[in-house]
Amino acid sequence: MSGRKKALRLVAFFAVFFVLVKLCDYVFMPYGATEFLLRGVGKKDEDYNFIIAGSSHAAYAYDPQVISDSLGVNAYTLAIPGETLNQSIDVIKYTIETNHVDTVLFDVDWQYFWNDRTETGQLYETKYYACTPFSLTKCTELLRNCNTYDVRGAVSGRAIYQLTPDEIQHNLYVKSTDSWKDATVDEVNTRGMPDNYMGRGWFSAPDMTEEPSGKDYVDKMVKHSRVQFSRKMLEQMTEIKKVCDAHGVKLVCFSVPATPYAESVWDLNNIHTQLASYFKSEGIEWFDGYFMKQSVFPRQTMDYRDLEGHITGSAGSRFTAVVAEILKAKDAGTYVESDYFEAMPGVDTQ
Amino acid sequence: MSFTTVSWFLFLAVGLLVYYLLPGRCRRFQWVVLLAMSLFYLATFSVKGILLLFLTIIGTYAGGRVIGHMNHTEKETVDANKKIWTREERKAYRARMKKKKKNVLIVLMLYVFGILAVIKYTGFVLENVNVIRAALGQSVLSIPTLLLPLGISFYTFQSASYLIDLYNGKIEAQKNFGKLALFVCFFPQLMQGPIGRFDRLEPQLITERRFDFDNFEYGLIRIGWGLFKKMVLADRAGSVTSAVFASGVGNYHGFQIAVGILMYSVQLYADFSGGIDIVIGAAQMFGITMDENFRQPYFSTSISDFWRRWHITLGTWMKDYIFYPFSLSKGMSRLGHWAGRKLGRFGRGLPIALGDLLVFFVVGIWHGASWKYIIYGIYNGGIMAFSSFMAPLYRSGFEKLHINPKSRGWHIVQIIRTFILVQISWYFDIPNNLSEGNLALKLTFTSPSLSQFTNGDIAALGLLKSDYLILAFGCLVIFFVSLYKERTGKQVRETLAEKPLALRWTLYLLMLLSILIFGWAKQTSGFIYANF
Numbered sequence: 001m002s003g004r005k006k007a008l009r010l011v012a013f014f015a016v017f018f019v020l021v022k023l024c025d026y027v028f029m030p031y032g033a034t035e036f037l038l039r040g041v042g043k044k045d046e047d048y049n050f051i052i053a054g055s056s057h058a059a060y061a062y063d064p065q066v067i068s069d070s071l072g073v074n075a076y077t078l079a080i081p082g083e084t085l086n087q088s089i090d091v092i093k094y095t096i097e098t099n100h101v102d103t104v105l106f107d108v109d110w111q112y113f114w115n116d117r118t119e120t121g122q123l124y125e126t127k128y129y130a131c132t133p134f135s136l137t138k139c140t141e142l143l144r145n146c147n148t149y150d151v152r153g154a155v156s157g158r159a160i161y162q163l164t165p166d167e168i169q170h171n172l173y174v175k176s177t178d179s180w181k182d183a184t185v186d187e188v189n190t191r192g193m194p195d196n197y198m199g200r201g202w203f204s205a206p207d208m209t210e211e212p213s214g215k216d217y218v219d220k221m222v223k224h225s226r227v228q229f230s231r232k233m234l235e236q237m238t239e240i241k242k243v244c245d246a247h248g249v250k251l252v253c254f255s256v257p258a259t260p261y262a263e264s265v266w267d268l269n270n271i272h273t274q275l276a277s278y279f280k281s282e283g284i285e286w287f288d289g290y291f292m293k294q295s296v297f298p299r300q301t302m303d304y305r306d307l308e309g310h311i312t313g314s315a316g317s318r319f320t321a322v323v324a325e326i327l328k329a330k331d332a333g334t335y336v337e338s339d340y341f342e343a344m345p346g347v348d349t350q
Numbered sequence: 351m352s353f354t355t356v357s358w359f360l361f362l363a364v365g366l367l368v369y370y371l372l373p374g375r376c377r378r379f380q381w382v383v384l385l386a387m388s389l390f391y392l393a394t395f396s397v398k399g400i401l402l403l404f405l406t407i408i409g410t411y412a413g414g415r416v417i418g419h420m421n422h423t424e425k426e427t428v429d430a431n432k433k434i435w436t437r438e439e440r441k442a443y444r445a446r447m448k449k450k451k452k453n454v455l456i457v458l459m460l461y462v463f464g465i466l467a468v469i470k471y472t473g474f475v476l477e478n479v480n481v482i483r484a485a486l487g488q489s490v491l492s493i494p495t496l497l498l499p500l501g502i503s504f505y506t507f508q509s510a511s512y513l514i515d516l517y518n519g520k521i522e523a524q525k526n527f528g529k530l531a532l533f534v535c536f537f538p539q540l541m542q543g544p545i546g547r548f549d550r551l552e553p554q555l556i557t558e559r560r561f562d563f564d565n566f567e568y569g570l571i572r573i574g575w576g577l578f579k580k581m582v583l584a585d586r587a588g589s590v591t592s593a594v595f596a597s598g599v600g601n602y603h604g605f606q607i608a609v610g611i612l613m614y615s616v617q618l619y620a621d622f623s624g625g626i627d628i629v630i631g632a633a634q635m636f637g638i639t640m641d642e643n644f645r646q647p648y649f650s651t652s653i654s655d656f657w658r659r660w661h662i663t664l665g666t667w668m669k670d671y672i673f674y675p676f677s678l679s680k681g682m683s684r685l686g687h688w689a690g691r692k693l694g695r696f697g698r699g700l701p702i703a704l705g706d707l708l709v710f711f712v713v714g715i716w717h718g719a720s721w722k723y724i725i726y727g728i729y730n731g732g733i734m735a736f737s738s739f740m741a742p743l744y745r746s747g748f749e750k751l752h753i754n755p756k757s758r759g760w761h762i763v764q765i766i767r768t769f770i771l772v773q774i775s776w777y778f779d780i781p782n783n784l785s786e787g788n789l790a791l792k793l794t795f796t797s798p799s800l801s802q803f804t805n806g807d808i809a810a811l812g813l814l815k816s817d818y819l820i821l822a823f824g825c826l827v828i829f830f831v832s833l834y835k836e837r838t839g840k841q842v843r844e845t846l847a848e849k850p851l852a853l854r855w856t857l858y859l860l861m862l863l864s865i866l867i868f869g870w871a872k873q874t875s876g877f878i879y880a881n882f
Contacts, residue, residue: 005562013855020863028867146357147394152581154356158866163816 008082014015021156028161030172037201038091041076042135048076051095052201053088054107056081061256061311062105063320064200070324072314075203083234084117089243096247103250105323106240107288109256110222110271111227115238122280137192196313204313206307214306218262221308227264229274241284253279254323258309259301263290287326288336289319296335297322351392352876353541353628354580364592366635370561375631377558380569384636385556388537392500393725405465406502406532407709409507413458414530417516418523421452455517459510466506467630469496474719493542501540502878503716507667511535521857529556536638538629542622542879544643551640559637569635574861576627580877581869583824584621587613588867588875592810599790604798607790608808611773614780618878619647622661625877627759627763646832651764651773653733654706666714668709677705695742703735710734717779721724722787726778733771821869 028052030037041048050073052062060081067075078091092104119311142154152158162171174180195203220265244251258266268290289297301307303315326335351357365387369380392400424447428440435443480490512533515521516629523839524530533552539545592604594610601609624641633640643662650656657665675683682701689697707728714727748755774791781787809815833841838845846854 003561003563006567007555009851010563010567013858017859017862021860021866024863024866093861140705142356145361147351147355149356150354151359151577152866154359158869161867163867181788 015061018155023163025157026175026315027168027172028163029157030162030167030171031159031180033203037078038094039082040201041078042097045075046099048074048095048099049102050075050094050105051099051103052077052079052105052107053083053091053095054079055083055112057109057256057309057311058107059203060195060205060305060313061316061319062107062323063198063204063313063317064322065198065316066317067105067324070117070321071327073103075200078144078322085112085233085240089236089239090137090141092240093140094135096243096249097136101247102250103252104240104244106251106253107146108253108255108275110225110229110239110275110290112225113233113275116119116230148176151260155206192205198313204316205310207312207314208302208305210261212301212304212306214308215261218259218265218307222261222265222267225268226270229278234278237278237284238282241282251284252285252327255287255289256298256309256311256319257292257299259304259307260299261301261307262309285348287323290335292322293335351391352781352880354577357394360388362632362635366566370559370634380558381529381532381556384536385532388532388540391537392535392540394495394662395500398497400797402465402469402497402499402502403505403535404511404531406506407527407534407782408460409458409461410512410534411524411527413454413461413513413532414516414523415515415525417458418525419452421516421519421523423447446644451517453476454515460540462506462509464514466502468667469498469502471654471715471719472496475593475872483509499761501535501542504539504543504545505534507545507664507716509543511626511667511671516688532556533637536633539640542625542629542660542848542877544626544629544641545667546663548640548704557637565634565637569633569841572630572631572634572857573628574858574865576624576629576631577865578824579620579627579828581865583821583828584617584823584873585870586813586824587617587620589779589870590747595786595790597780599781599786599793601795602863603802603807604794604796604804605800606811607794609792609799609808609811611776611794611873613775613821615648615773616821618776618779619644619827620824625879634780645834648769648772649765649832649836650768650772651761652737652768653730654737656768656772657730657734664713668713672712673705673709676708677701696739699738703738705732706738707731720783722778722784723789725784726775729775729778747792763865793831814866817870824868 023311040046041051050064050071052067052075053062058075058078062077062079063114064075066075072301076095078095080091081089083091088106092101092106095101106128146332162168183187195205196202242249243249257263257266272288272290275288297319299315299319304311322335329335365383369383372380373384393402404811427443428435431440431443439862474494476491476493480493483490486830510532512521512524518525519661524533528588529552533546534553535546536555536856537545537552566714573862590613591610594607595614599607599610623644630640630642645659645662647656647660650659682704686698689700691697693700708731710727710729710731711724713726713730714724717723717726747753753760775785777791777794778784779787781790834840834842834845846857
């Protein structure tokens with residue numbers, strides 16, 4: 001057999017192999033909220049120009065529909081529970097790669113700054129393997145970590161394969177629905193985000209019917225609120241700014257107000273001082289929601305699904321309306337107190 | 351850059367492109383591409399490691415040139431005096447030269463193995479010195495942390511074999527420093543062997559080549575087979591061995607430990623032979639055929655047979671450079687005669703028995719600076735020495751009991767017996783230290799209970815039922831492939847090459863897809879033998 005024929009045969013073999021890999025991905029790769037969000041923002045028939053990124057606090061707090069209506073933009077939220085700053089860099093890169101983005105609203109949750117966060121969770125599993133198989137973002141990420149990433153992940157989404165008959169059956173059912181085909185999620189198993197999907201990537205948490213829990217966690221975080229932030233995390237924040245600057249995208253940062261209990265025990269002055277100093281030195285616009293005036297955004301414990309600060313959907317929409325006003329007014333002074341003691345009068349910090 | 355990472359495959363792809371795309375006359379520099387790849391590969395682990403590698407290469411090169419020069423001088427002098435010298439004069443001259451070469455060789459061996467000894471064994475020696483000093487009430491010495499370069503045990507042995515072969519006049523000295531360096535540090539074998547021989551490997555490394563699809567295809571299949579072993583079997587079985595042995599065996603009972611050992615035998619074979627498959631496959635893509643390192647080891651009928659089938663290149667190295675020179679030496683010959691006179695036919699086996707003990711003592715030390723490895727080596731050597739002594743008794747026993755040692759039934763008994771002996775040897779390999787190994791062995795026999803199979807103890811070792819099924823299926827695949835090779839003496843790929851394309855593709859695709867679907871863990875672990 002001639003060399004050319006052998007070469008063609010080899011190419012054909014790998015073509016068949018990759019088709020089978022895609023088939024395996026279809027059959028075994030589960031479809032949850034994270035995959036949906038990344039797939040949704042990558043849809044070719046949509047062009048989002050306002051992107052919300054961040055972790056779980058942001059995922060629940062920002063209603064992209066309110067942003068879209070108030071600011072006349074086409075907003076989408078890619079905030080995902082557990083999303084580290086490093087992951088946000090890639091999420092933002094991928095969004096910029098697939099959309100004409102003007103503005104990135106990045107939510108700053110201080111809990112991601114006190115130590116060098118490691119990447120875990122669904123986003124870690126899906127970001128490189130599942131949703132963006134041939135994107136420039138995935139390729140550069142693979143190259144950057146090529147010394148540690150397993151070659152299997154480069155060709156398939158196997159890192160999150162589910163193999164039991166029930167899982168496969170459910171997966172195939174989901175993927176046969178129009179919701180999956182259109183990335184409109186309605187009937188989709190939203191793995192990891194069991195809340196109401198409201199559109200534009202937003203999963204709204206239902207209103208609370210009983211007192212939220214999580215006091216132990218909030219108390220555990222007190223000592224961390226008093227420390228110096230991780231240099232590495234701040235560098236990653238700077239990297240987000242660089243990515244935005246490199247693509248002419250405006251970066252605006254917000255922080256979602258914490259619960260009254262968390263605000264009473266965490267050292268928010270320390271957090272504010274460090275973050276304010278950092279954002280000022282980097283020239284990044286940051287609105288500290290921890291100091292948001294009660295008159296502007298009245299909040300109580302029942303507005304949160306836990307004491308740490310994950311906000312409910314209705315309070316999230318109210319909060320987003322304030323965020324939109326701030327973005328329009330370009331003056332935080334009316335909305336935000338200058339320090340913690342003004343924001344929470346009468347509350348004992350200790 | 352482990353063999354399972356994206357970087358390894360990118361590195362291989364770029365290297366292959368550069369290697370084969372060198373035009374016309376430049377093709378004679380293909381070996382330089384391999385050398386550059388080898389150094390780059392080593393540098394990805396440690397740049398300092400390259401400096402230590404060069405210490406070995408420089409010594410090997412210089413020593414090789416000296417011995418080569420002495421060989422050359424000897425030959426020229428003998429040829430020049432062919433008509434003048436008597437046979438005795440020629441013999442005397444050769445004896446003088448041999449003595450000189452031997453002295454040079456001893457110095458070179460001390461140098462080459464000295465580097466290995468200092469780097470790998472200083473800590474071990476000092477630890478034991480400290481035990482003695484502590485017992486004597488003296489202050490303990492600080493133990494320095496020395497960099498252990500990748501593959502030092504492998505390239506040291508390869509360098510030593512080059513020098514000994516030169517000394518024996520089997521090969522010519524390599525005058526090109528770069529080409530010798532390439533032989534010592536050829537990148538695929540750097541991490542876990544096989545230990546190459548100069549006469550077979552070096553000519554292949556420097557040959558000019560054109561791209562060959564058959565080599566490329568074979569290399570790909572071999573790499574795929576290696577990945578299957580590593581990712582489907584080794585890593586999965588490894589989760590059980592980690593569960594049992596990583597944090598101490600004291601919390602486990604007899605059958606749990608036995609299952610852990612059994613899983614280790616699967617893990618080690620699949621990991622090491624899988625890694626070697628990837629090495630051989632990668633080298634084959636460059637047209638270089640490496641020595642095989644495994645030949646169905648779990649079909650061995652004795653421990654000595656096992657070592658002819660397991661880590662073959664280490665076994666043959668030991669046989670050629672330690673066992674034969676030792677057991678055939680004049681001293682051992684005299685000892686054999688003396689023991690034969692005193693102890694009869696048992697005594698005649700003494701040099702072989704001592705040779706086995708010495709070889710496996712070295713094998714143990716080669717595996718690592720730890721008492722558990724020394725005992726592991728002595729255990730293997732001891733069984734072989736014992737077998738050498740008892741061979742005459744076995745023969746007469748077979749005759750008296752009317753056992754046909756060539757019957758299939760006895761063959762199967764031998765395989766099972768050897769498998770059990772090998773399993774026992776792992777008790778000195780996988781546990782963290784010798785005392786853990788002893789405890790594991792003791793617990794296996796003192797606290798077994800069949801209820802451990804039903805009360806969830808075995809299931810608590812980190813695998814689901816489905817994982818055990820996948821392991822069983824993978825082991826069956828390897829078993830049938832090994833059985834086929836054992837019976838026919840042919841490689842499966844040779845047989846497959848004669849089959850229709852559709853069948854071949856189906857099997858290859860099944861192999862690759864099973865790695866994706868049934869491969870263990872999101873990220874694979876490193877290779878065990880990379881630590882040696």
